[in-house]
């Protein structure tokens with residue numbers, strides 16, 4: 001039987017792989033004059049200032065319920081995507097944010113939609129990070145439109161606030177061209193990770209919504225969908241209002257799977273692929289979403305026989321009274337620019353893994369025992385260990401359910417990791433390099449081509465937990481979005497069906 005044609009998601013992934021043979025021919029120089037600005041400005045609208053509330057400690061507002069309400073929202077937005085540092089660069093200022101972004105390009109925009117609360121009138125707000133304020137640019141109620149665009153997702157029923165994350169594609173495509181799509185969703189995953197964690201100390205329960213009619217969400221936000229598109233919606237249940245205690249709803253809905261696509265020229269692939277992964281009604285107005293087979297697997301995916309298994313069970317990371325240290329960690333987080341090459345202790349790696357993959361251990365600290373992801377069953381984790389005291393060098397599969405490392409290769413990979421990370425020293429000098437992967441064929445079979453978005457957002461979300469775990473322990477950490485895709489599998493012994501989504505490097509900062 002002839003092999004079925006790859007779906008557009010698999011085709012996109014294949015086409016945007018970095019390969020040592022072709023990378024230099026493909027990479028064009030950057031046109032700095034064309035670099036887009038990483039923020040939006042509004043000519044009309046009214047501004048709601050949130051600055052005052054982050055300067056004060058919550059106790060200062062103890063008897064003022066209005067001020068406390070504002071403070072919770074202010075801290076949530078600040079810890080998600082607020083301006084946490086300014087860096088001079090070539091005569092300009094680079095604004096660094098609470099969430100990291102590939103190349104510091106910040107394609108994501110964050111909007112708040114209010115159904116109308118006593119303090120926040122209904123309508124649309126854009127989060128203006130430079131002034132830490134909300135720009136109310138549309139004053140009519142759009143809540144019903146949001147509910148119908150999100151196909152009646154039950155988490156919106158009781159809620160009165162929702163966050164929508166969009167992407168202004170060219171901000172990232174300007175530099176990374178078609179491959180930018182991967183980084184855009186990884187960035188958003190980091191932002192979702194911050195929202196998820198910051199919600200725990202500000203009294204919200206975010207419900208992640210990945211299934212929505214794209215064009216309807218874009219329309220209700222009044223954005224130009226040729227340049228900017230909605231990529232994630234989060235309904236914010238206020239935990240101080242019992243009415244908003246909604247049950248968990250499905251986070252991921254499937255799209256169609258496209259195998260009948262034309263030849264798409266370089267430079268047009270990102271836009272084509274984005275349109276192909278949208279959820280949209282057919283010409284008769286029907287949605288016709290494919291069925292999703294729920295997989296109830298309770299086993300870790302890989303259990304290689306004859307491999308060494310090392311338990312990673314440890315006690316949870318302590319985030320302080322009322323999660324104070326988590327808030328401080330989010331605000332001081334930076335991507336490490338160079339590692340010293342020194343080793344980590346195994347207990348440090350175990351603590352980071354525990355925080356990232358074992359959320360059920362954090363209920364006592366008031367963190368969600370099962371934060372929303374799109375579908376973590378589709379994502380696997382491999383770790384190349386170059387310098388962890390108490391752990392042999394080599395490549396391991398991390399089995400999150402069994403909480404153990406299963407060794408698949410014995411070797412010091414430093415030289416190879418340098419090469420795999422496109423010659424970036426971070427790869428060589430890291431003590432451990434974490435790879436998130438997914439079997440794209442299986443993932444597409446489950447959710448259609450839209451899964452490509454879900455996978456990258458989930459990998460970014462895990463990446464943000466790794467970041468925060470490492471920073472809290474005083475270690476260094478950085479995401480890496482550029483790597484020689486196929487060589488990673490070849491060199492480290494990761495099964496070939498596993499497409500590499502994202503890399504996180506861990507080590508001691510120089």
Ligand SMILES: Cc1cc2nc3c(=O)[nH]c(=O)nc-3n(C[C@H](O)[C@H](O)[C@H](O)COP(=O)(O)O)c2cc1C
Nearest residue numbers: 096100101102103104186187334335479480481482
């Ligand atoms: C998806 C993603 C990919 C990244 N890839 C790289 C990379 O390949 N090399 C690197 O040095 N930093 C990388 N970074 C780190 C960014 O450069 C960094 O987040 C950005 O400069 C902002 O700085 P901050 O993280 O300190 O706030 C990446 C970050 C993200 C979120």
